[in-house]
Amino acid sequence: MHFEKRRASTKQEIPTSSMPDIVFMLLLFFMVTTTLREVEVYVDYKLPEAQAIEKIENKRLISYIWVGRDKRIQINDSIVQFDEIEKIMYSKRQALPNVIVSLRIDQGIDMGLVTDIQQALRKAYCLRINYSATLRI
Helix, strand or coil: CCCCCCCCCCCCCCCCHHHHHHHHHHHHHHHCCCCCCCCCCCCCCCCCCCCCCCCCCCCCEEEEEECCCCCCCCEEEECCCCHHHHHHHHHHHHCCCEEEEEEEEECCCCHHHHHHHHHHHHHCCCCCEEECEECCC
């Protein structure tokens, strides 16, 4: 007697009926969690170099102030005058109490202007300040 193996005649297909739901959920997840760069930088600056830098993980708490080579000051998408810094940053501090102010200042700017900006931030109660730099290789 010779025995033959009987194989099951089931199809080995992957069910794809829920595929559109999964794709939609992934798309929605990435749309909600992705943050886009909202600010266009108008000032020309080159950051100073540092031997060691530390990266801030939660970028949603950061508010940037740029100071260019020509001493123009930019907050968000607009060029501002020096006397407007305190008012703008105070309103940001009211909206986001844990705000971190990141100063992106050109390496050729004199420390007098940097100190004046620090004093304006102190008056606005923005006491968490970060100084941006590039890593020296």
